[in-house]
Amino acid sequence: MIKIYHNPRCSKSRQGLSILEASGKEFEIIKYLEKELTSKELLSIISKLGIKPMDLIRKNEAIWKSEYKGKTLSDQEIIEAMLKHPKLIERPIVINEDKATIGRPPENILNII
Template sequence: MISIYHNPRCKKSREGLTILEDSGQDFETLKYLDDTPSPEDLKIIIKKMGIKPIELVRKQEQIWKEKFKSKDLSDSEIIEALHDFPKLIERPIVINGEKAIIGRPPEDIKGIL
């Protein structure tokens, strides 16, 4: 099953959702701001993406600048920050089986379908 971690207020996330809807494939929409992924789920997503946790962080968010930017954080601490402040998670995230991507630009989602 394809999943999209979605924020309805985000234009790129809405564009990603439209790509999935237009694909005709079954998928589930996870509103990650309402139902935050656990640290373990975040580790799995990061592993499927083949990235470092810092690459999943929205570094321009005010909360990142105020609380974390000047700190030398471990991967585990970054994952905890993403869990505690889900607004920091890049979006949209699309997962299809053992692959996952950040849909930026949204057209990248087509490559995982």
């Protein structure tokens, strides 16, 4: 089943959701700001995306700028920051079995559905 990690307040996330709705395929919406991700889930997402944890960070978020910017952080510390502050996680993320993409731009989603 396709999953979208979604933030309804984000325009790109809403656009990504619209792409999934238009596809006619079945999918699950995970509002990751309401239901906290586990470390295992986040590690799985990062692995499927094939990126470093830092590449999943929203570097313009105020919390990143105030608490983390300019610091040398290990991958584990970056993951812990995302678990503590899920707003730091790029969105939307769409997963289709073993494939995943960040929907920025939202059209990236078309490549995995």
